[in-house]
Amino acid sequence: MNILSKIGLATVLIGVGMLCTNAVQEPQKETKPDVVEEVATTDETLEEKLTNGYNVYALELPESMNFAGERVPLEDPDIRERMDRELLVNTYWQSNGLLIFKRANKYFPIIEPLLEKHGIPEDFKYLAIAESALQNNRSPAGAAGFWHFLKGTGREYGLEINDYVDERYNLELATKVAAEYLKASKRRFGSWTLAAAAYNAGNAGINKQLKKQQVDDYYDVLLNDETSRYVFRILAFKEILSNPKKYGFNFREQDLYNQVPTFKVKVDTAVTDFAHFAKQFDINYKILKLHNPWLRDNYLKNASGKEYFIEIPEKGHYNTGQ
Numbered sequence: 096m097n098i099l100s101k102i103g104l105a106t107v108l109i110g111v112g113m114l115c116t117n118a119v120q121e122p123q124k125e126t127k128p129d130v131v132e133e134v135a136t137t138d139e140t141l142e143e144k145l146t147n148g149y150n151v152y153a154l155e156l157p158e159s160m161n162f163a164g165e166r167v168p169l170e171d172p173d174i175r176e177r178m179d180r181e182l183l184v185n186t187y188w189q190s191n192g193l194l195i196f197k198r199a200n201k202y203f204p205i206i207e208p209l210l211e212k213h214g215i216p217e218d219f220k221y222l223a224i225a226e227s228a229l230q231n232n233r234s235p236a237g238a239a240g241f242w243h244f245l246k247g248t249g250r251e252y253g254l255e256i257n258d259y260v261d262e263r264y265n266l267e268l269a270t271k272v273a274a275e276y277l278k279a280s281k282r283r284f285g286s287w288t289l290a291a292a293a294y295n296a297g298n299a300g301i302n303k304q305l306k307k308q309q310v311d312d313y314y315d316v317l318l319n320d321e322t323s324r325y326v327f328r329i330l331a332f333k334e335i336l337s338n339p340k341k342y343g344f345n346f347r348e349q350d351l352y353n354q355v356p357t358f359k360v361k362v363d364t365a366v367t368d369f370a371h372f373a374k375q376f377d378i379n380y381k382i383l384k385l386h387n388p389w390l391r392d393n394y395l396k397n398a399s400g401k402e403y404f405i406e407i408p409e410k411g412h413y414n415t416g417q
Contacts, residue, residue, distance in 0.1 A: 154182050154342075162330055163216035163287035168314055181324065181331035186342045191228070192335065196344060198229040199336060200351035202241075206270060213274030221332040222291055223273075225325065231264045231388045239263040242273040252276065259396055260403070264389040288313045288326055296322040355413075357386060357406040366395040376407045383407075 160167040226243040240263035252272040254262040280290035373383040
C-alpha cells in the first residue's frame with residue numbers, strides 16, 4: 096500500500112483430513128450366514144465414518160452486518176461472496192484463530208479505551224488484527240508495530256524513529272497516531288468504511304479510484320485484490336471473535352493470554368546499560384524489552400533530556416532469577 100504496509104498477515108485455508116484404516120474379518124458364509132449381513136452393515140457404517148471423519152461445513156452468513164455502524168449490503172451477490180470467502184478462510188485457519196482469541200484477551204482491554212479516548216469506533220480494534228495479528232511485528236515493506244506504520248508516516252505524525260527509539264512499537268502512542276490518520280480519512284471520505292480501506296491503500300489511492308469510477312462507496316468501487324478484501328477481513332474477524340462457539344472455537348478463560356500489571360518509570364537522561372537498569376527493578380533485560388519493545392538498543396542516548404516512560408512489571412509475575 097502507499098502509506099501503510101501490505102497486510103502482514105497472509106490469509107490461507109488449512110484443512111487436514113485424517114484417514115485411518117481397519118480390517119474386518121469376514122466370517123464363513125456357510126457356517127454363520129446370519130452374521131454376514133450384520134458385518135456388511137458394520138463395514139458400510141465404518142466406511143462412512145472413515146470417509147467423513149473430518150468434516151468441513153459451509154457457513155451461514157449473518158442476516159445483517161455493519162462496520163462502525165455502517166451497514167454492509169449483504170443482499171448484493173458480490174458482497175455476499177466476498178464476505179463468505181473471508182469468513183471461510185479465517186474460520187478454517189484454526190491455529191491462527193485461536194491465537195487471535197488469546198491475544199485479543201490481552202490487548203483489546205488496552206486498545207479499546209484508547210480508541211474511545213481518540214474518538215474512533217471500537218470496530219477498528221479488528222483492523223489491528225488485519226494489520227499485525229496483534230503483534231509488534233514488521234512487514235516485508237518495513238511497516239512496524241501493531242498498526243503497521245512506515246517510517247515516513249510515523250515521523251509525519253510525530254513518532255520518534257531512530258536506532259535507539261522506535262515509537263511505532265509503543266502501543267499507546269501508535270494507537271493515537273492510527274486514530275489521527277483514520278479521523279483524517281473519515282473527514283475526507285465521509286465514511287468509516289472508506290477510512291478503513293484508505294488505511295490499506297492510502298488516501299490518495301482510494302480518492303483516485305472513487306473519482307475514476309464515479310462512485311462514493313467502498314462496496315461500489317473496484318479495487319485491487321488486497322484492498323477489496325481488506326474491509327471484509329476486518330468484518331470476518333469481528334464476526335468470528337464476537338461469536339466463537341458459532342464458528343467452532345472452544346477455549347476456557349484460563350487458556351487466554353493476560354496482561355501483566357505494570358507501572359511507569361520516567362527517564363529524562365541517557366541510559367548507558369538497560370541490562371543494569373532492569374536489575375534495579377528485579378527483572379532482566381529480556382523482560383524489560385518485552386514490555387518496552389520501542390527501546391531498540393541496550394542503551395539510550397538522550398542528549399535533549401526528553402521524557403520517556405518505561406513500563407516495569409509489578410513484582411511477583413516473573414521468575415527472573417534475580
